[in-house]
Amino acid sequence: MNQSFQNIEKLKSKKLIDELFRNGQSVNAFPVKMIYAKIPFEDAVKLKAGVSVSKRNFKKAVDRNRIKRLLRESYRLHKASLIEKLDTQYVCMFLYLGKEEPNFEFVESKMKKVLLKFTEREELS
Template structure:
């Protein structure tokens, strides 16, 4: 239930290009979410990509710390806030979550904002 496997990560270059060219997006500061309904059948309801700007965070240590916090918050909240709604509507998603914040905040802030982002995403899918 609280896992984050390789199959859940978005690695396919064609899918990533398609997501950024044809997908929808919204802002939920300090995150920007881009999403697209998946054309092909996937093992998991969502394939997700986490990005942090190299321009804003020069040191890899900082980028990795931010991505680690994003992944952990997503991993713990995806089932209740996103997967259940997607399974009910029989949809599958390709999702990108980009960090656009200016400073590295504590984990509890990341978790609160990821929860808000997942709720907003499930509302957009329902509409």
């Protein structure tokens, strides 16, 4: 399967983001939090994802952008196994809640835990 994170898979629509934060559920593996919701959209993908880092915790844009790159890369590497298990369309947002700058191995381990919790919760419902 293609392991890229294409433009069509990125969460950019303000309507979708507003609805996600209004009606979404969350799973957490501190400091990575995933907010998700079953929201239908027109594109031919099963999952749209976005990332966010708090300006309160990281004042410098350089630091926020680095953490967002780490989140996107760890998501990109593990999304194939996640998408195989989905049957409907989802919208999700990954938030980094920590106060210290992480390394890639840490972010990747937390991303795996969050995605595992998400798949377990969605299989039950």
